Amino acid sequence: xxWICFVIFLAACFAAGATGGLFPPGRWYxxxxxxxxxxxxxxxxxxxxxxxxCMAAAGARVAVADGNALAMxxxxxxxxxxxxxxxxxxxxxxxxxxxxxxAALWLSVAxxxxxxxxxxxxxxxxxVPYLVWVSVAAALNRAVILLNPDEAARExxxxxx
Amino acid sequence: xxWICFVIFLAACFAAGATGGLFPPGRWYxxxxxxxxxxxxxxxxxxxxxxxxCMAAAGARVAVADGNALAMxxxxxxxxxxxxxxxxxxxxxxxxxxxxxxAALWLSVAxxxxxxxxxxxxxxxxxVPYLVWVSVAAALNRAVILLNPDEAARExxxxxx
Numbered sequence: 662x663x664w665i666c667f668v669i670f671l672a673a674c675f676a677a678g679a680t681g682g683l684f685p686p687g688r689w690y691x692x693x694x695x696x697x698x699x700x701x702x703x704x705x706x707x708x709x710x711x712x713x714x715c716m717a718a719a720g721a722r723v724a725v726a727d728g729n730a731l732a733m734x735x736x737x738x739x740x741x742x743x744x745x746x747x748x749x750x751x752x753x754x755x756x757x758x759x760x761x762x763x764a765a766l767w768l769s770v771a772x773x774x775x776x777x778x779x780x781x782x783x784x785x786x787x788x789v790p791y792l793v794w795v796s797v798a799a800a801l802n803r804a805v806i807l808l809n810p811d812e813a814a815r816e817x818x819x820x821x822x
Numbered sequence: 823x824x825w826i827c828f829v830i831f832l833a834a835c836f837a838a839g840a841t842g843g844l845f846p847p848g849r850w851y852x853x854x855x856x857x858x859x860x861x862x863x864x865x866x867x868x869x870x871x872x873x874x875x876c877m878a879a880a881g882a883r884v885a886v887a888d889g890n891a892l893a894m895x896x897x898x899x900x901x902x903x904x905x906x907x908x909x910x911x912x913x914x915x916x917x918x919x920x921x922x923x924x925a926a927l928w929l930s931v932a933x934x935x936x937x938x939x940x941x942x943x944x945x946x947x948x949x950v951p952y953l954v955w956v957s958v959a960a961a962l963n964r965a966v967i968l969l970n971p972d973e974a975a976r977e978x979x980x981x982x983x
Contacts, residue, residue, distance in 0.1 A: 662891055669895035676902035676926075683914060724894050730823055730885035733894040734830035737881065741837035741901045748909035753844060765837075 670720035674713035680747035694808035719787035723780045732776035739769040755816045763799045831881035835874035841908035855969035880948035893937035900930040916977045924960045
């Protein structure tokens with residue numbers, strides 16, 4: 662059962678990760694001013710693939726444990742917010758709204774980590790790299806807003822086309 | 823605990839539902855040929871809001887029950903796929919890829935319904951309207967592809983801009 666759950670949670674992660682291929686950074690992101698500590702582009706898919714395996718393992722470990730209610734509800738919330746960020750940031754090119762989604766994602770990942778930990782400390786530990794990476798992503802999103810004030814000010818609204 | 827879980831699952835549903843406001847149908851969808859049985863636009867948010875309450879209630883009921891591993895993993899998978907569909911269909915205007923996501927969503931919703939039902943029949947029942955609505959959405963997505971072959975053939979690729 663734990664392996665079936667692992668595969669299902671991993672599929673959920675890859676549904677979220679599919680947004681990375683569908684809404685790629687592209688020329689818009691390339692042209693933005695970025696901080697000196699911006700991770701290289703190749704690192705993002707490598708980091709996410711590693712994180713997905715950790716996230717799915719954490720989910721599966723706690724899914725088969727008792728008293729998992731809060732952890733399971735929060736795992737669902739964080740994967741929905743995770744799926745939302747890329748289309749907002751790279752699809753709509755709305756950096757401020759992206760930061761708002763990332764803030765919500767950060768909170769949900771932190772809460773999931775605590776809830777997982779209370780059931781199974783290994784599962785909680787498996788969420789630590791994820792929280793670190795989302796922290797880096799949020800700092801990068803914020804830095805890009807500050808370094809591109811004109812771009813941030815003219816955030817595209819949905820055009821309806 | 824069940825109420826806290828209900829609120830968290832509902833938040834996950836509204837993260838998925840936010841895509842409806844961020845990637846609205848707009849003029850592109852208005853101009854497409856649609857089958858005579860297409861539901862009116864106003865019905866979509868009403869239906870989804872109702873479904874979200876049912877989905878969150880089903881999730882919360884099973885989250886606090888024993889033996890919920892498979893149901894919880896599948897609940898997470900369906901909400902990630904649910905969040906993915908709108909950006910693909912309305913954001914990228916990729917109807918065929920949208921149908922592929924909807925097919926995966928349909929399968930995950932059906933599997934979640936069965937898994938929920940095996941733990942708590944009321945939770946399973948609460949997923950029936952969702953499965954019906956996703957079936958209607960998939961039939962509509964398919965009909966729109968067939969009624970707009972030129973549009974379907976020239977599916978926009980991510981432009982990189």
